[in-house]
Amino acid sequence: MIAEKMIFILVIFGITLLIATYLTYFERKVAAFLQDRVGPNRAGPFGLLQPLADAGKMFFKEDFVPSAAERALFILGPGIAMFTACMTGAVIPWGNSLHLFGRDISLQVADVDIGLLYIVGFVSIGVYGIMVGGWASNNKYSLFGAIRASSQMISYELAMGISLIAVIMMSGSLSIREIVEQQFDGWNVIYQPVGFLIFFICALAECNRAPFDLPECETELIGGYHTEYSSMKLGFFLFAEYINMFISAAVISTVFFGGYHFPFMQELGLPANVVSLLGVAALFLKIFFFLFVFMWIRWTLPRFRYDQLMHLGWKVLIPLSIINMVLTGGFMLLKDYLW
Amino acid sequence: MQSLTNRSKLVVNKKMTFWERIYLPAIFGGMRITLRHFFKKNKTVNYPEVKRPFSPVYRGMHVLKRDENGAERCTACGLCAVACPAEAISMVAAERKPDQAHLYREEKYAATYEINMLRCIFCGLCEEACPKEAIFLTDRIVPASLEREEFIYGKEKLVEPVDQRIDISLRQIKSYPQ
Numbered sequence: 212m213i214a215e216k217m218i219f220i221l222v223i224f225g226i227t228l229l230i231a232t233y234l235t236y237f238e239r240k241v242a243a244f245l246q247d248r249v250g251p252n253r254a255g256p257f258g259l260l261q262p263l264a265d266a267g268k269m270f271f272k273e274d275f276v277p278s279a280a281e282r283a284l285f286i287l288g289p290g291i292a293m294f295t296a297c298m299t300g301a302v303i304p305w306g307n308s309l310h311l312f313g314r315d316i317s318l319q320v321a322d323v324d325i326g327l328l329y330i331v332g333f334v335s336i337g338v339y340g341i342m343v344g345g346w347a348s349n350n351k352y353s354l355f356g357a358i359r360a361s362s363q364m365i366s367y368e369l370a371m372g373i374s375l376i377a378v379i380m381m382s383g384s385l386s387i388r389e390i391v392e393q394q395f396d397g398w399n400v401i402y403q404p405v406g407f408l409i410f411f412i413c414a415l416a417e418c419n420r421a422p423f424d425l426p427e428c429e430t431e432l433i434g435g436y437h438t439e440y441s442s443m444k445l446g447f448f449l450f451a452e453y454i455n456m457f458i459s460a461a462v463i464s465t466v467f468f469g470g471y472h473f474p475f476m477q478e479l480g481l482p483a484n485v486v487s488l489l490g491v492a493a494l495f496l497k498i499f500f501f502l503f504v505f506m507w508i509r510w511t512l513p514r515f516r517y518d519q520l521m522h523l524g525w526k527v528l529i530p531l532s533i534i535n536m537v538l539t540g541g542f543m544l545l546k547d548y549l550w
Numbered sequence: 551m552q553s554l555t556n557r558s559k560l561v562v563n564k565k566m567t568f569w570e571r572i573y574l575p576a577i578f579g580g581m582r583i584t585l586r587h588f589f590k591k592n593k594t595v596n597y598p599e600v601k602r603p604f605s606p607v608y609r610g611m612h613v614l615k616r617d618e619n620g621a622e623r624c625t626a627c628g629l630c631a632v633a634c635p636a637e638a639i640s641m642v643a644a645e646r647k648p649d650q651a652h653l654y655r656e657e658k659y660a661a662t663y664e665i666n667m668l669r670c671i672f673c674g675l676c677e678e679a680c681p682k683e684a685i686f687l688t689d690r691i692v693p694a695s696l697e698r699e700e701f702i703y704g705k706e707k708l709v710e711p712v713d714q715r716i717d718i719s720l721r722q723i724k725s726y727p728q
Contacts, residue, residue, distance in 0.1 A: 244587070244588045245584045245596075247590055248594055249592055262611045355680045507581060508577075508581065510584060
């Protein structure tokens with residue numbers, strides 16, 4: 212039983228890292244296609260070995276620590292970013308259970324009762340990696356990036372949490388598997404379109420993705436919090452960002468788009484195991500769609516100005532999410548009262 | 551005041567409507583444009599494998615021509631070196647021996663002929679100055695190098711090989727049909 216879990220954890224870990232690696236490739240390809248270019252095509256067929264070449268480059272670069280930097284924290288920063296990014300995948304149900312060798316194998320590392328809270332918690336710890344790394348660099352640009360990152364996280368986490376509360380009120384549970392199971396006959400996005408929109412915008416901000424990539428913005432802050440980083444420490448920061456992106460897409464797919472559910476899954480009359488595997492495929496299809504949308508938005512929109520970012524967070528998204536929550540509660544009361 | 555070009559626009563700082571202020575329609579509009587480009591054919595030329603044809607008047611690396619019998623046309627008169635605004639050309643003249651008639655077309659020839667490609671501005675004045683139709687600029691590109699010395703091209707790089715003549719017919723068209 213334990214061995215089974217260990218293997219599953221390793222598989223999930225491996226898949227997460229693999230997808231994060233190839234996201235860098237897809238990002239560059241999508242960017243190229245959106246700009247009528249070809250993108251990386253030299254390393255291997257269609258440039259498929261490009262991520263390996265990048266990783267090789269990262270490993271062989273000089274691992275430099277500036278003399279004025281706070282050495283311990285400087286090393287700790289990328290560690291925290293990577294650790295928190297890898298932890299969040301644990302509570303996501305990657306599929307329904309498989310029936311193998313006479314027992315059910317759950318395709319989820321841990322079905323904790325507070326799954327959603329766990330994810331939100333870990334994502335918010337993730338900002339410490341950026342914060343600590345940026346501060347420890349002892350560079351004004353890094354510090355700017357770190358301050359921007361933390362204030363951005365604080366402003367957008369509120370709206371994100373409140374938009375999730377509306378979903379949690381509807382499903383009555385914080386367990387992600389429970390939320391997915393309840394979307395069997397209708398995805399949450401149908402009942403919570405505004406909540407989805409708020410969550411999506413906040414997810415972009417939480418991942419430091421364009422148009423909210425103020426913490427790193429190359430043009431103003433020369434890379435922001437990771438200005439002083441080189442070699443695999445920089446690699447960890449960039450990698451953690453892509454893992455976060457993958458997990459965000461997974462959370463959006465599970466919480467708002469039915470997770471491993473797909474239309475007509477019972478009507479097909481297939482064996483339960485096949486339906487489960489198709490469900491996993493459906494979930495990954497949804498995840499990849501959202502990853503594409505993330506990239507699509509990045510290569511469409513310009514970066515927000517800092518005051519616009521704060522304005523959108525505090526004066527638009529938070530009131531909107533509170534109204535959304537109150538209306539959801541009101542409708543639920545009305546429903547109980549009428550039926 | 552009357553505008554001269556009629557291209558100036560009146561700037562208005564009007565308040566945005568609610569629909570404009572929520573930005574979403576504009577964002578979706580932008581995303582539609584980028585998605586259209588996603589399916590467009592890209593315009594990249596994969597350079598070392600695919601080469602774009604140059605214009606016939608392109609001025610690249612020089613060639614020292616041979617005549618139809620394979621003898622060098624250059625007589626080391628030095629007019630190209632005089633014409634050169636960058637002073638990139640230098641040469642040493644020599645007298646032809648009786649047994650070298652198949653090598654050099656006239657009695658005087660260039661024993662050494664050097665063009666410094668780092669000085670050369672590829673203006674083509676050497677080609678215009680040459681009375682013997684010996685030097686031409688071609689559509690070949692001077693390759694990059696790590697050493698400055700390697701950019702001084704001697705006769706071994708400039709004179710065309712007897713068996714691989716370099717086509718300069720496009721450079722000799724005097725007028726192009728409009």
